[in-house]
Amino acid sequence: MSGERGGEGPSRWTTGESQQPPPAPSRYESQKRRDWNTFGQYLRNQRPPVLLSLCTCSHVLDFLRYLDQFGKTKVHLQGCIFYGQPEPPAPCACPLRQAWGSLDALIGRLRAAYEENGGTPETNPFASSAIRVYLKEVRDFQAKARGIPYKKKKKKATDHQQGRGSVPLSNSTTIHFS
Template identity: 80%
Template sequence: MNRGKELAEGSSSPGGSDPSAGQAVTPSRYESQKRRDWNTFGQFLKNQRPPVALSQCNSNHVLEFLRYLDQFGKTKVHLQGCIFYGQPEPPAPCTCPLRQAWGSLDALIGRLRAAYEENGGSAEMNPFASGGIRIYLREVKECQSKARGIPYKKKKKKTSDESSPSSNMPFS
């Protein structure tokens, strides 16, 4: 009986048990956060002047949403003129703005990307998966790493030669 509602809300029963057997199904933390993020984005679109229908949403709306969220950030990002620019742990407070951390934005976009498709959007038209969003996230990451003095480096993949210590030894 409740199964249709749970499917519509994006939750599933753990372990394949029947939710009508009296057990309450609690969505995972990820599913709950994804639903909250999706509802927040939907409210953001409704509050636009004029309101934007989800079917009309594009990557520009997503970028506006990310910029809007910046005002609620908790990560100090030093401006280039700040004496603490590039210092990961400045010795004193400054007036530089608080912003959303890159990692938080990246995770948010991942959840919204999944929610878009779960709510009937096509993967090909997903505004959260556009190149413009990837570029924006990359720029935020680079800007924050410079401003906070925190290098983000890609991890190198190990080649098959590096994984085995004896592979470099000649046979005797």
């Protein structure tokens, strides 16, 4: 009987069936966790440190402005000779900023992480209207600076048929819930 239980053959403990490591988190989940940890570190580094329970949309806006210094997207200033040109012919001294799309995705991940970590939707500082206004201003400014007006991508007709959160109002208008 050495190694076997009552003649039943190898147990599931010796074959490793239940010792499977948990599946690796998705790329989105990993990024969301990194973003959440970065925001938490930002709050702890404030003088005085800010408790997450006391965090407001003002702290979130300050965080977004702080992140701007690490951006990689050239955003021409209004006085620049290349302002409004989608593909400038030469380099300039305009700053690098966070791209609007990156900020928008970041806020989406932080909004979800806040609620997953015990925050309520009613107190979520990432869901504030001030954050939406800020993101819209960044989007519009960056579009003008690049000379490319921002246009929403139109949803495919099959998206509505598959129930993806859009409700047609007429033939030309669609409301998207976010």
